[in-house]
Structures are given as C-alpha cells and as structure tokens.
Amino acid sequence: MDKHQLHKRARNAVKGSGSSQRDVARALDLNRSSVSRALRNVGLKYAAVQARIVSLLEGEPVERRSRYHGRSVEHRWIVGPREEPRSGA
Secondary structure (H helix, E strand, O other), X not given: OXXXXXHHHHHHHHHHHOOOHHHXXXXXXXXXXXXXXXXXXXXXXXXXXXXXXXXXXHXXXXXXXXXXXXXXXXXXXXXXXXXXXXXXX
16 A cells, blocks of 8 residues: 555544544554554655554554656555565475
C-alpha cells in the first residue's frame, strides 16, 4: 500500500478499535499529539507512527519496502507475516 492507503488504514484501525488516541499513544509509548498528527496527515514523516498504529491494532507486522529508480524512490508498506528471503541454492 502507498502512503495514502497507510494513512487511511491507520485512521480506520483507530476508529474500529474503540480505543482513544490517548490509549494508542500509551501503548506505543508516544505523546498523544504524535498519534493525532499521524492520523490527520499523510506523508513519510508520519508513516512510521501510522505503521506502528496498524501493527498494534491489527496485530500484524508492517514492513516498509523501498524501490530505487534512479533519483526517485518508491515506498510501499506491506502488512502481514514477514517474508523470509529466498536462498539462491
């Protein structure tokens, strides 16, 4: 998912959990304002907190994968069990 989908998923996770922003912030050992900003804004600056929120409330690990294309970088977030690298043997 991209940064917009991650933002939406984090917002929906908090709404669906019945937990307050303060409860989520305590569980993540963050300030409530940091959680609030992550739920209001989209972007790489907030993506780490959004990923932690999704991981906490959905119980699944969230992994960021980056692909480099010359000067540009594409970031994606993967939710679910960690994929182990395959050996070439």
